[in-house]
Amino acid sequence: MDELKTKIIERIKANFQDATENNSFNYNRLDFNVNKTTVPSILFYLKDEMGFKHLSHITCVDWLEEGELELIFIVWSPVDKIKVFVRTRLDRENPVMDNIDMIWRQAHTYEREFREMFGIQFTGLEAPQDFLLEDWDGPPPMRRDFHTEEYASETFFERPGREDAGDVREEIIKRSGEEIPDFAKKYSR
Amino acid sequence: MINDKNSQKIVDFIQNWARKHSIWVLAYGTGCGAIEIPPTMTSRYDAERLGVRGAATPRQADVLLITGYLTTKTLKRVIRVYEQMQDPKYVIGFGSCTINGGMYYDSYNTIKVLDKYLPVDVYINGCMPRPEAVLSGFAKLQELIAQGKANGAQKYKDNLDWYRENQKKIIPNWVMPEYNW
Amino acid sequence: MDSIWFKLLGVVVSFIVAFTVGMTYMGLSRKITARVQNRKGPPFYQNFIDAMKLGSKTSAIHHGVMQHFGPAFLMVSSVMSLMIIPVLNNGMWFSNLNFHGDLIFLLYIMVFGPLGMALGAGQTGNPNSAIGVTRGLSQMVGFEIPWVMALVALMIQYHTTSIVDLMNIQVESGTWLIFSSPFAFIAAVLAMLGMFRYSPFDIVGAPTELASGPMSENGGKYLFTMMSSASVFAFAKLTLYVDLFLGGASNLIELLIKTFVIYMIPVLYGVVSPRYRTEQSIRYFWGWPTFFGLLAILYAVFF
16 A cells, blocks of 8 residues: 555656655545646646546535635545545635546535535636525625624524523423323423 | 204214324424434334324325424424315424524524414424324324314314514515415 | 116216215225325215315305316216216116217217316406316327227227127136236226326326316316216216227126226326326327237228
């Protein structure tokens, strides 16, 4: 496994100068940090030249303190049984990324979701605006500065309930006339 | 003779008896609660012995069973389905999510209180309600129908403006056909 | 006794009998299905409650005039086929309005209802209805062929097109047609599986697949009309089978026993079968049932 990893690192670094590797994982995982302009070409190279046929996942991490969004592409090689993480950072205020759904068709769905949930604009993505959120006019809801609880309490009705966590057994018995057996009483608070 | 009070009472009694023993359910599988419907209908709990039966379309159904959380997107469809049903119609809210939001109390796109948007006749609480709870909810609905108290549809017609206002607060682009129900 | 009023009274009474018996049989089939699936099942009178409830629905939306006519066509077709089928074979009670050549007329009138239903379903504009109608007509092309072959074989064999004549032949000779022309009976029974539309041939009104097909936009009164016409039609068909093959019945008890035995064939075949696709269904009917129909015609011509 280790020779394989070093071989992959050598080939990637020979072709992409800005790629920095992170080989600190002791199982079949390998990380590369790249610039966002390199992402399509490195994904093309991984798919076509090195046998990473399968796009496992695309995910996004919101680094609120650093003012950046991180996109992570996870690709998997069914021959070598190794997965490669391609990480890239985007500016949080104006996140723009190249469209990669010509490499893997399924990336289209991920990109629509990121556009909606994180506000990342993919240049050249041809898709209707609404995906999961219909008629949404708030900020992108998956960003960390979006307060979901505040938004929910503003937008939706709430049913007033009791604040304490007291024992309501007596009240239930009084209302329903239901008998509670002795063995169950010790479980009630 | 025909229209006097006592004969109307007898007709009401017979009609309510028939409605009570023949409940055709449109199980709108919105959330995770839909998984409790198959055990309720099949041989372990067999809801058909109470006259509870699945209906294929909203036109044929009597009860709209809302199983679980409703996102703002599905609320639109649920309202449309509800308005296509024929009178008399009833709504059963199923699970904590329809009562107060349940575990989705802080979600940005699930509604929390169903009876602000649709008239709910019976709530079944629990997360998830087991099939016994579902059957007890049906029994409660049967009781209400027999007493003539399950009049959610009438409430909806009378307070349509209030319900519409609440619905349009959630659904800003209101492109729904008007039904002459 | 030959007065027209007496016959009309017989028609009214036989309609009431057909409605009651058909509804009870459908309820019993639900009960039997439930018992096969190890459930308790609804009571046998559940269909009457359902019909009462559907009749007491306060609103029934419609999309045009043809939607009124669709269920009405079904009902008219059912009552018409009931009217020309003699219920009992002693010629006095419930002999109804039959005439010479009514077997041919019956062949036409039995497809009239589904065709009217197709028009009504087309008006609703529901795509599921349209799919259901096309499936129903395709399936009809399937099961009509063995059914017509069986009836033609009977006509050739006994040189008559009258149901009453066929019943009289059975009464006089003492042998039922099921023994004297067995292949026609097999073909007709296999065609009946499709006529009753229980599974595996319930491709028309598949509730989970097509949202009950042609009736998906019909609720309340429309559904009530369809339900009652289905039960009347079921009774008419079962009585026809008993008349043609099982020697008719001289009283109502005998009729009930014989029709119930015939009715159990599609029900019990249905409860253990999953649903066919459309082309599988048509292939089924053009296979063995048509073969037995051909055999019945050859038997009628050469023996």
